[in-house]
Amino acid sequence: MFRSRSKEEKAPTDQVTADLSKQPRDPEAPKGRPTPKRSDAQSQRRRAQTTPLDRKEASRRQREARRTDLAKQREALATGDERFLPARDKGPVRRFVRDFVDSRFAVAEFFLPMAVVILVLSMIRAGNLQQISLVLWLGVIVMIVIDSIGLTIRLRKQLNERFPNEPKRGAVAYGLMRTLQMRRLRLPKPQVKRGERP
Numbered sequence: 001m002f003r004s005r006s007k008e009e010k011a012p013t014d015q016v017t018a019d020l021s022k023q024p025r026d027p028e029a030p031k032g033r034p035t036p037k038r039s040d041a042q043s044q045r046r047r048a049q050t051t052p053l054d055r056k057e058a059s060r061r062q063r064e065a066r067r068t069d070l071a072k073q074r075e076a077l078a079t080g081d082e083r084f085l086p087a088r089d090k091g092p093v094r095r096f097v098r099d100f101v102d103s104r105f106a107v108a109e110f111f112l113p114m115a116v117v118i119l120v121l122s123m124i125r126a127g128n129l130q131q132i133s134l135v136l137w138l139g140v141i142v143m144i145v146i147d148s149i150g151l152t153i154r155l156r157k158q159l160n161e162r163f164p165n166e167p168k169r170g171a172v173a174y175g176l177m178r179t180l181q182m183r184r185l186r187l188p189k190p191q192v193k194r195g196e197r198p
Helices: 013-022 038-049 055-079 092-102 107-123 129-162 171-179
Strands: none
Touching (some): 092 129, 107 171, 129 171
């Protein structure tokens, strides 16, 4: 039972590989090569990983990998490529929200330019300009709130119609945050023109 085989009993590996190349391999058939020693297999695995020898090398490789990932992410934010977008921008729901927001005008996207104008008016100490700037602030805030409520209602309705079984958590807030950015500064870049319906 535990005796070693004689030379005649051992099949030469050349014959086995020649036989296997002619016929489809049976799962229970011999593999045609000896099983490698554990030490050999481990050293091959280590060589395949090519782990750096020191910490400096490891951190350098990590920085390079991070740099390439960020470059891919920046390119994806410019082109809208779904594969390399950050996790918060991925998925069909987020893409639809971006297209929905980008296809229409929003009062909130003009908030920064209007805020600068109102701030300048409030600093001028001539006549009733300070009262006018205060009324303008209130008017802008009221318009943004009304526009945001309307956008929220329409967006929720569209999301429920188009994606009934998809998770939609945070999608409306994502859209509202996008309206606060000026169109040319939005990332990912808008993929639809104004007036186009997604």
